[in-house]
Each structure stands twice: as C-alpha cells, then as structure tokens.
Amino acid sequence: MNALQRSGSGSMAQSPRSSTSQAPYLTVSVTDPAKMGNGVQAYISYKVITKTNFPEYQGPEKIVIRRYSDFVWLRDRLFERYKGIFIPPLPEKSTVEKFRFSAEFIEMRRQALDVFVNRIASHHELQQSEDLRTFLLEDEQTMERERSQETGIFKKKPADFMQIFKDVQSRVSDVVLGKEKPVEESNPEYEKQKNYIFQLEDHLAEAQKHAYRLVKRHRELGQSLSDFGKAVKLLGTCEGNSLGKAFSELGAKSELLSIKLQREAHHLLMRFEEPLKDYVRAVQSIKATIAERANAFRHHCELAETIKFKEIDLNKLRLTRSEKLADAEREYEQLKADGKESKRKFETIVKLMNEEIARFQEQKTIDMGVVFHEFAEGQAHLAKSIAEAWRSLLPKLEACSSSLETPDA
C-alpha cells in the first residue's frame, strides 16, 4: 500500500521536486505492439506498464494490455469531466493504414500513445482522475465493459465538437441568413486568443506538410543515389584498369550514402514530422476546449434568460395569487441554483483555460526546442558524413590520374 520505493526508471519522474525518494511519481510506457486477430477484425494491442508510488494505485508496478479504442475511451472521459483543461491529443484513427499495419505506422502510433498517456500522467489534475486509474489498472474484460457502456452523452466524438465550434465560426453567416445570433463572449482578449489558436493551426499544418515532404525527399534521394551507384559500378566494369576501379569505388560510396539517407528519413519522420503533427493535434484539442467554453457560456446565458422569464411569470402569479405559485417558486429556486452552477462551471473553464494556455506555451517551447535541436543535429551529422564519404574518394582519384602520366599506347 505504502510502497514508496522509487522504481528503477527514476529518471522519468514527473514530479517537480524529485530530490527525495518520497516524491510522488507516475510514469507509464506503452510498448510491445502486437497484432491480434485476423482480417477485418485485426487490431494492435499494446502493453501498458505503469510505475508509480501514488497511494491509490496499490502497488509500484502494473502491466495491462490495451488497444487503440481504450485510449479513445480515456480521452473522451477526460474531455467530459475536465472541461477547460487541454486534453492531450491522440493519433488519428486511420481506417486505411490500419489494414496495412506497416512497421512504421505501428511505431508512430505507439510513440504517440506513449506521449499521450504520459502527458495525462504528468498533468497535476488529470493524473488524479479515476478514469485514468481504470485505464491503467483494470483487466481487459473490465475495460471492454467500460468501453461498451459508452452511450448517450459520453458518446460525443471530437467530430461533434468540431461541429459546435464551426457554428461559432459561422456566426457571421447566421446573421446574414437572419438566424438568431448565437450568444458569444464579448471578451476582446479572449477573441484574440481564439484567433491566435485558429491561425496557429494553419501555420503548423503547413510546416508539418513540408516536414512530411522532406522525409519523402530523403527517401527519394536515397533511392536515386543507390541506383546511381549501381549504374556507376556497371560503367566501371566497361572501363577496366584504374579508372574502372575509381568508378566502382564511387558507386560503392554512393550506395553507402543511400543507406545513410534512408536512416535519416526514418529519423526525421519519428523525431521531426511526428512531433509537428502532434503539435497540430494539440492545437486542435485546444479548439475543442474552446468549443466547450462556448457551450458553457451559451448554456449559462440561456439559463439566465430563462430565469428572467421565470421571474416575470412568478411576479404575475404573485399578483394573481395562483395555486401554481408554490410550484413556480420552487422551480424558480431550482433554476437559480442551476444558474449558479452553470456560472460556476463556466468560470472554472475560463480559469482553467488561462492556466492551461500559459502552461501549454511553456511546454511547447521546450518540446519544440528539443525537436529543432535534434533536427539540426541530424541534418548536420548527415551532411558531415556525406562530405567525409566523398572526400575519402579523392586520394584514389588522384592516384588514377597520376597513373595516366605513364605513357599509354
């Protein structure tokens, strides 16, 4: 119960002050993807290993088996319960690629899922969530039951939220079409923030698009160098003597460089393009929270309206001394309580969002800093080894030309 020993992976402690072995920690790793089932029913299962000293977890380590839809369940539950908090994003649910299950796809997904859970585990509020505990501790059957219970209000998919804030965006057209103007916050600072988020998504998406293309270019250039190398080698066999040798060495070098390029392509995909994509997803998740806030605001406003009308009704009833007065008064009190609650909810969201966005920016700066650093290092390393490889050929080429000095028939 009070297992407060630090596990071996202390380096991954998420608590801010990890100087003492008593500091609380919760780390998760998503590993060992395995293909399960056949044909259309096939899916990937992952091993989820939790290491923690949180008291609620009843043990230092737990291993469970989870699949993608379990992660989706977790995300949806958290989204419902923690309005205002930016829920970490999930990798896309791809229906086409799933069937191919390429090693690369599986690795990309695994990486994204690992990041997802760890972000939750390191968020000071989210890490306390009961749903998280269910996700990390329960056996597969229980998990499946939980998943299938998802009906009604919890069934809302992110797509639906997209719809909601699409409405937010289309207020202009509504006015034009004469529809009732939806209620909006008139907070200029918040407007600025919203605009920022929307534009940020566009910019990031473009950067990510080019990053993905860059990966492709590396692969293509690698392939080209390989073909080039082979052709050079063949030409070398035509030539014979020292020149032929020079050709075949050049061809070999070219093929070597092709391998380096392929490796860098993979590296770029996992450590540059994917993080950028993750950034885009994170921004989309923020947009979902924005929609939630708009919902809460609208709900609160609507209630306020209803309360006002109810007040008017109540006064009417008071004047006429109707029997309905008592009921009406009770309803009115209830409405007022609801109103208070919805206001509280809305204000919570606002407060949380403000905290979240600051935290988000800070974390993003660090994350992207790492990404940029590794990107630059990777490119520098690649270019350097390319330069070295070609340079190493020069002495041999020089040797060829000096052999030319001797009289040739």
Add this chain to the structure above:
Amino acid sequence: MMEYENQGYDEAHLYASKEEMSSLVLNEDPSPPSNGSKSFSDDPLSSAPPFVEIPTDDADPLHSPSPNEVLPNHSSINSILEPPSYADAIFQSFDSDYIDSAEVNSQDQSLSALSSFSSDYVKICVSDPQKEQEQSGSLVPGVSYYFTYLITTFTNLLEFNGAEFNVRRRFRDVVTLSDRISESYRGLFIPIRPDKSVVESQVMQQNEFVEQRRMALEKYLGKLAMHPVLKRSEELLVFLTVPGKMPLARTTDVSSRMLDGTVRLPKQLFGGESAVGGAAKVSEVAQPAKGGRDLLRIFRELRQSVVNDWGATKPPVIEEDKEFLEKKEKLQDFEQQISNMSQQAESLVKNQHDMGETMGQLGLAFVKLTKFETEEAIYDSQRACAADMKNVATAAVKASRLYRELNAQTVKHLDKFHEYLGLMLAVNNAFSDRTNALLTVQTLLSELSSLNLRIEKLEAASSKIFGGDRSRIRKIEELRETIRVTEEAKNCAVREYEQIKENNKNELERLDRDRHNDFLSMLKGFVVNQAGYAAKIANTWETVAEETSGYAK
C-alpha cells in the same frame, strides 16, 4: 572533349605574327603522337603538311618535351578555373568566395578556356539572332521569315589566314555544313548537328526557341572546333569566314568526290575575296572531272543494282578485322552503360533539386510561423519559441540555396554522360560509313568477277566460229572497257574504304584517351563538388544545433 598538352600557353603568343609562327618548328613526324589525333596520309583536303601539334617555345613552363607524354600536370590552372578545388575539399568547408555565381559558369568555359591557351584553337560564338524575310520565289504565297545568327570566330590556326571573323548564317546553312562534312569525312566521329525540330518551333515561344537554337548552334560549332581534324576542314573554314551567302553547295556527289579525291575550293576563297564570283566557281568545281563521267555512271548503276537486288536490306558485309570487331562490341556495351548512366544522372539531379526545393519551402513555412508567433506573442515562452524557429528557418533557407547551387554544378559535371551518349551516335555513324564502304567494295568485286565470267563465255563462244565473230568480238571489247572502268571504280572504293578504316582507328584511339581523361576529371569534379557543398550544409546546421544546444537532453 579534346585536351591538348600545350596548355600553359602565354596569352601573348595567341597573337603572334605570321613570321613568328612560321619560325616555329613544325614537327613533321608522321608516326602517331600519343597526343592529339593523327591525320591520315591521304588527307583529301590539303597539300599542307599533315596535321600535328605545333610545339610552343621554351618559355612555356608546362610544355612537355617528350611527344609521348600525354597530359602534363596543369592543376595550377585548374584550381583557378574550377570551383571547389581539391585542396580545399580536403580541409573544412570553404568560404563563399569559391562558390561564386560567376564561377558557376566558369566550368562551362573551362574547357574552351583551356584550349584557348593551346597553340591551335578555334573559338566560336553564336549571337545576335535577327529576323529576316524570306526572298520571294517560294510557292507559298505570303511572307515567311527565318532567323540569322552572327557567328564570330577567334582563331590562331594558320589555315584561317586571320584571327577574327564575323559572318551571318541561318540554320539551313548549318545543315548544309553538317551534310558536307559527313560526306567528306566518312569514318570520323563527326558531332551530331542540332535537330531541325519543326514541332518544337510551333509549340515554344519564339524567343525561347531562338535562344535554345542559338545555344545549340554554339555548342555544335564548338564541338566541330574541338575536333582535331574537322577544325581545319575547308568546309568549316569556309562556313566560318566567307561573308555573304553560304558558299557551300548543298551536297557534292559522293562518287565524284571519291574520284577527284578532293573538293578543291578555289584559292580566292582563302584570300577572303567576295564570294559573288566565288560562288559560281564552287559549283563548277563540284562537277567531276571529265574523265570521271564514266565512273559516275558506274557508281550510279551500282547504287541502283544494290537497291534492285537487295531492296531495303543490305547484304551482310564480311568484316574481317578482329580487333575492330572486338572494339565495336566493347563500345556497344559502353553505349548501354552510358545510356543507363545518363538516365540515372538525370534522376539524381531531379532528386537533388526536389530536396532543395522542399527544404526551402519548409524554411519559408517556419519563417511565417516565426513572424506569426512574434506578432501574437503574449507569453515570453512564445518569444523564445519564435527565436528558435527563426534559426531553423534561416538555416533551412540557406541549405536550400546551397542545394540549388550544388545541383547547378552537378548538372555541369554529369552532363559529360549526355555528351558521350551523343558521341556514341557519331561513332555509330562512323561505323556505318565503314560498313557502307566495304559493301561498295565487295559489290564492285562481285561485279568485276561476273564481268570477267561473261568475257570468258563470249571468248569461248566466239573461238568456235572461224574468222571470229564480229559482233561477239565487239561485245568483248565493250566489256573489257567496262571492266577497266569498273577496276578503277573498285580501286577508288578500296582507297576510300582503307581511308575510312584508318579514320576509324585513329578516332577510336582518340576516344579511348579522351574518355579516360574526361571521365576522370568529371568524377573528380563531381566528388569535390558534392563534398564541398555537403560541408557547407553541415556548417549551416551545426550553427543551429549549437544555438539550440540548451534543449539537448
């Protein structure tokens, strides 16, 4: 393509006076020097001494005394002319001095520049396209136009009798030049002339088309000027120096050329006199000598009989020269590899280009992001992020530019493969010349033997008649006359064939030498280029890695 050993020639010597030139010792050694290409003993063109290298005087530090030495070490010149030099590539990346846009073009000029240092150069520029109206006289009503180009020649060859020439020619004239050279120099590897490309001229904008044609013409004439034999050809000389209307006739009868052994152009043309009178003389000269009219008839009939007997397919020619056959086979293999190489080179260039482009686009996307974050920044963390992004963006844009430069250079180097692919066409033509000539010889031989057979039969028949058979005897006399003429024709054809064989042999040797040198220098250039730019790109990214090293795990 052709490299000469006398490359360190002082500029002053380029404009040496005639006296100085004639005082230079002409090496009349007929044995093949290992440098330059050998002339053929039966040079039909001139009674001038055989084509040889004119050695420079002793002041030339790079001149190699031994005629057998192939290429002296002229790396000092190379290092001036070529972009990333070998020495620099060994050490760290170099500064932008070397990657100058001016020097990007210098490699293109390097070969022609090198040859301008040699003692016998011909440099040709094609410029100033002008639109001119077609003279009336065509069946098509209305006005049609054509373009003429200014062709400027700088040379120090004796045969040209001048240092600079300017003439105007149109594309049709170039076609004529090409056809005439193909007739006169069978067996040589003659550069392929630019296409007539009727379709392209419709599709492209006129400016584009004219510019493309201008470049193609310059390249083609340049190749002719690099060929050790063709640069001295009368056809080229006349084309380059005689102003006014094109002085070469469309074609000379091949047969008559074989008979005369020459197309002698009147001496007036060498003196640069107006071609008005000269033009008439040329066409006169193009007619075969009187005695050759019969031979002409023979060849015409021969051509016809070949067509009649064999139709479109030619009979198999029995080539006996084993060495030649071996070489031919090797060259076919080589051609295949070159073709493959050419394709891969194109593909590599395209991929390098794409890489640079995408890198640039990535950089721009980050520039936009940076600008956006900076403008909208509320938190300090955003400003920090923007600063990091800016570094990456600038590096990406810089790398993109470097890729573009790298590619421009790569194209120039790998172009060698495309060039050699073109050369293979010339080689195949030269081999066809040989085959055709051999066919002519073999056909004449069989003609002769069948004629002799007929005489035998007639003699046998007439001997049976007492007193002789007047008509048969007359017939035999006629046949003997025919045989005599056919013998002459056969001898002509054999001489031609031998000449072509000799040309083939010399050209093959030249090809082997040039190939070795060309490919070696291409490989070096390519490798130095790749290494140099990779080093620069590495530098660019290393800077960013350092600037973001605070984030290192």
